[in-house]
Amino acid sequence: MASDATKRSYLGHDARRAQILAVAARQFSEQSYDTVSTVAIAREAGIARGLVHHYFGTKRDLYVEVLRRMLTIPEGAFGHGDGAPPVGAEAVVAAIDRWIDTIDRNRQTWLAAVSAQAPGLDEEVDAILAESRARIDDQLIALAWGSPVQAPPELRALIRGYGGFAQALTIDWLQRGEPSRAALHHLLLQTLLALVGEELPRVQSDPKKAAETP
Amino acid sequence: MASDATKRSYLGHDARRAQILAVAARQFSEQSYDTVSTVAIAREAGIARGLVHHYFGTKRDLYVEVLRRMLTIPEGAFGHGDGAPPVGAEAVVAAIDRWIDTIDRNRQTWLAAVSAQAPGLDEEVDAILAESRARIDDQLIALAWGSPVQAPPELRALIRGYGGFAQALTIDWLQRGEPSRAALHHLLLQTLLALVGEELPRVQSDPKKAAETP
């Protein structure tokens, strides 16, 4: 009798954990950290508040878990499915398109994830964000340059900045629609090519770079 | 007798307000929003907690005030003092240097301000951030192009993205020192010149841009 509709107990460790995580992910992607309350999560999940703390320790721990999940899922967003990565302009075009698609499908989640928290306040959060960015940068470098391992530091810096460039314009596109999707795609593509193809050699050859060691 | 050391009452409206605002600004630039408490602010200011709520309504209202102050003060960071703005490469060099200087002097405040909150969650916060960015973009456009009023939309988008580019690299510089200050300066300068000088005409002339009106 206790069928699906009224089922009210004993999901089992993993299932309950996953359920709470799903509810929390939705709430954290719609509200800010401090407006989300564990009682609201528990209410939406149909359980007692204590259970949330039983599976994930503190509210911050739960948030860290959610953030980790948010950032690791779309990791291969412009991964090329399989096989050796095709390098070249047409591969970049396809990758950027796939990238925009993924963000378009998970708008709120992506918005909540990229501007997760002020940097420098929480080491764990910082580490998660840094690792996610590093992985994306590696994929970008692989696409536009080649092997990421032998990438010069100047390229890494340019790609890092390009990530900020793309993030700013993508937020504008999602929130105000200001650069249209086509325009966004065009800007992202042209800028990446310009930075890697023209700017990089110029930055490298300039004697004033003087960087790396202070 | 009631000299500076023991003065314990009746500062007057404006003075008290300014004092609370100063204390709150310091705390909000060192901790995250939810770890800052009005009781801590009141304690540091040496007053009762109720007074904080008397001058600024809710804790969020106080935060909004702090944020507004954070973002309007360094507004003219690369303002050219006075007179007609000199346009050209050397002016851009000087402006970027002044800009980096200002951020270097107010590291924590700047870090707290730029990553203030996830976008789309609080209209008032969003508006403050957007207005601040727009003003900075205008100054950048004035520097690298000329009058901001007649700037083409493609340029605005590029400058907008450039802001994200600069922000990402500046955060890295402040937190890990990874691009040295000289390297950061070089990257910011070269990228701005490349985007405005070479990328802009290419983006504009491309027939595929198709943007602006859907």
Added chain:
DNA sequence: CACCATTTTTGGCACCCCGCCAAAAGTCGT
């Protein structure tokens, strides 16, 4: 100088949320 209107400040009430833990409720193997 005493008095009153005004401003500034306090302290406390009611409510919500978090972290934790002992006890209750349900489940499973024997």
Added chain:
DNA sequence: ACGACTTTTGGCGGGGTGCCAAAAATGGTG
């Protein structure tokens, strides 16, 4: 049927927030 185990509940203590009536200090006036 019964005991060991897992899952879940409910409540306690501590702390933070928003608000408001009352108290304390101030300044002007006759």
